Amino acid sequence: MATKMSAKHHPHDDAPDTAEAFRTLAALPAGQQRDTLREKLVEAWLPMADRLAGRFRSRGESFEDLRQVAALGLVKAVDRYDPALGNAFESYAVPTITGEIKRHFRDHMWTVHVPRRVQDLRNRVRFASQDLSQTISGRRPTVAEIAAQANMSEEDAQAGLEALESFTALSLDAELPGSNDGYSLSDALGAPDGRLDTVVDREAVAPRLAALPERERTILYMRFFDDMTQSRIAEQLGISQMHVSRLINRCCTQVRDQIMSGAA
Secondary structure (H helix, E strand, O other), X not given: OOOOOEOOOOOOOOOOEOHHHHHXXXXXXXXXXXXXXXXXXXXXXXXXXXXXXXXXXXXXXXXXXXXXXXXXXXXXXXXXXXXXXXXXXXXXXXXXHHHHHHHHHHHHXXXXXXXXXXXXXXXXXXXXXXXXXXXXXXXXXXXXXXXXHHOOOHHHHHHHHHHOOOOOOXXXXXXXXXXXXXXXXXXXXXXXXXXXXXXXXXXXXXXXXXXXXXXXXXXXXXXXXXXXXXHHHHHHHOXXXXXXXXHHHHHHHHHHHHHHXXXX
């Protein structure tokens, strides 16, 4: 069955007149004839899908990928369109294709993971800010103004504003804004602090040292905190240097064994 498709009676040059073809498609049973007509309809509307994809050229995605996404949206529109409802196919296809493209950006183009709810807030905040910029000059709209314009809470508006900065990620080598000395994001990152291990060791040793006899605690303090030699410790306590050495070794071994075994 031949179905004529012209390019008249539509507001866009790339919008063919396919009303009759869609009525025919709706009446055809599943089979080769229906599949062929469906393919012709998709082909007839591809120029419009390409035009819609072109609106998103400058958003970081290749045009060829955008064309494929728009084509997928077009196929969905052709399959779901019901001519019996009386609406022109174009009025149904345009939001379907545009929605498919926006969904692609939402799901695949965020370099920083943001929950879908926050992504939606981001879009509402962006549109509200654009609308307010037409009436407010000389300053940026406040969070309260954006919230009122977008009909949302100020908390949601703030979340949407923060998400505006999460669509892309900066390289760690990127120079920080306002920095003229090459200071980059990587320079602002923290690093493991080796002294944390010392803190852990001190906390583990403290109760074991406290349990030692007073003389042994004094000898260890003089040796490791006052940095006194064994000879000087022996002279100050009136004992031999060899005895000081034995006491230090015995105490260190005892504390180490207690820590390793987990004993109190």
